[in-house]
Amino acid sequence: MRCPRCGAEVPPSPLSFKCPRCGELLDAVIEEPIIKPKGRGVWRFSSILPQPRTKITLGEGCTPLIRLRSDLLLKFEGANPTGSFKDRGMTVGVSIAKAAGASSLVVASTGNTAASAAAYGAAAGLEVKVALPDGHVAAGKLAQAIVHGATILKIRGNFDEALNYVLEKEAGRSYPLNSFNPWRLEGQKTIALEIIEEARIDNVIVPVGNAGNIYAIWKGYREAMEAGLVESIPRLIGVQAEGASPIASAWAMGREELVPVKPETVASAIRIGKPVNWFRAWRAVKATGGGFMKVSDEEIINAQKALARMGIFVELASASTYAAYLRLAGSGELSGSTVLIATGHGLKDPDAVARYLPRIIEVY
Numbered sequence: 001m002r003c004p005r006c007g008a009e010v011p012p013s014p015l016s017f018k019c020p021r022c023g024e025l026l027d028a029v030i031e032e033p034i035i036k037p038k039g040r041g042v043w044r045f046s047s048i049l050p051q052p053r054t055k056i057t058l059g060e061g062c063t064p065l066i067r068l069r070s071d072l073l074l075k076f077e078g079a080n081p082t083g084s085f086k087d088r089g090m091t092v093g094v095s096i097a098k099a100a101g102a103s104s105l106v107v108a109s110t111g112n113t114a115a116s117a118a119a120y121g122a123a124a125g126l127e128v129k130v131a132l133p134d135g136h137v138a139a140g141k142l143a144q145a146i147v148h149g150a151t152i153l154k155i156r157g158n159f160d161e162a163l164n165y166v167l168e169k170e171a172g173r174s175y176p177l178n179s180f181n182p183w184r185l186e187g188q189k190t191i192a193l194e195i196i197e198e199a200r201i202d203n204v205i206v207p208v209g210n211a212g213n214i215y216a217i218w219k220g221y222r223e224a225m226e227a228g229l230v231e232s233i234p235r236l237i238g239v240q241a242e243g244a245s246p247i248a249s250a251w252a253m254g255r256e257e258l259v260p261v262k263p264e265t266v267a268s269a270i271r272i273g274k275p276v277n278w279f280r281a282w283r284a285v286k287a288t289g290g291g292f293m294k295v296s297d298e299e300i301i302n303a304q305k306a307l308a309r310m311g312i313f314v315e316l317a318s319a320s321t322y323a324a325y326l327r328l329a330g331s332g333e334l335s336g337s338t339v340l341i342a343t344g345h346g347l348k349d350p351d352a353v354a355r356y357l358p359r360i361i362e363v364y
């Protein structure tokens with residue numbers, strides 16, 4: 001493992017997360033990656049993934065890449081077993097936790113990580129605790145945590161406060177599976193590898209909360225480039241909701257420094273004010289010639305509706321990518337082909353639909 005900030009090297013272990021020298025989050029490094037796809041889904045890319053003794057899998061990955069226009073595709077991560085991209089990371093992270101002999105798992109979450117940890121923990125026979133910001137988790141995600149038997153730790157605060165609680169009070173007792181855990185990001189990098197197998201892409205638009213997934217996608221592309229599968233990495237564009245946009249704000253000012261905010265947005269999945277992965281995500285996005293931007297809640301809601309009218313129901317956080325696309329395409333800032341990473345299914349958040357006027361005809 002290597003520190004992306006100071007370059008320190010650390011032997012890999014399930015519990016190494018932070019650089020002992022400077023405190024930055026550690027990366028799992030794969031020297032001279034060889035990619036030999038075999039089988040289906042996330043474990044199809046086993047040659048560049050850790051190899052825990054038993055694999056806890058629910059058939060994650062292998063999600064549809066849907067063509068919306070000649071130059072626009074959507075990677076529908078809502079088709080994963082628990083309805084979000086988190087399953088890609090959880091199959092790797094929970095397998096490692098199980099192999100390391102953990103008896104319980106813990107995550108702080110805006111909802112999807114909790115749903116996924118609850119399901120994969122149940123499949124592994126492990127106890128799961130989920131720290132959730134009270135009143136700000138979509139109903140479907142909460143239902144998943146409950147039905148899979150997780151214990152809910154109610155946090156009177158936002159995601160950032162839930163994550164602090166996990167780091168300070170739970171991490172020593174249970175195996176933590178937030179995105180500071182590099183093994184989860186290893187699973188998530190397979191999004192890039194699946195795209196590569198189907199299409200040559202110039203721009204990838206990703207919703208950003210804690211900024212783990214955009215980094216994971218970059219890592220997948222970089223390893224594919226090192227393995228000779230692609231010649232270059234597409235421009236990565238990270239989208240934040242206006243009310244929760246510390247990275248996009250710093251980017252707009254050209255200042256590589258994070259000033260945490262008190263987050264507020266309808267897109268509850270990315271209602272995060274202090275993204276732990278911001279540094280490596282920043283470096284990755286910069287290296288691709290991409291950028292970070294913000295979109296308003298109104299644009300996000302309109303984008304969700306527009307996608308739904310094309311037959312694709314994604315949750316609000318995911319719809320931010322289409323809002324960003326519309327803005328960039330409208331101002332002529334995008335060239336070539338684009339893929340939107342639609343991270344979660346719309347059914348996760350049925351309350352969001354209350355905004356739309358139903359067309360009802362009373363027949364009896």
Ligand code: F0G
Nearest residue numbers: 109110112113209210211212213343344
């Ligand atoms: N989209 C969805 C649907 C999410 O649930 C999340 C994160 C993101 C995008 C952002 O990904 O954090 O890697 O930048 N959800 C986390 C959770 C925080 O707890 O479920 P990121």
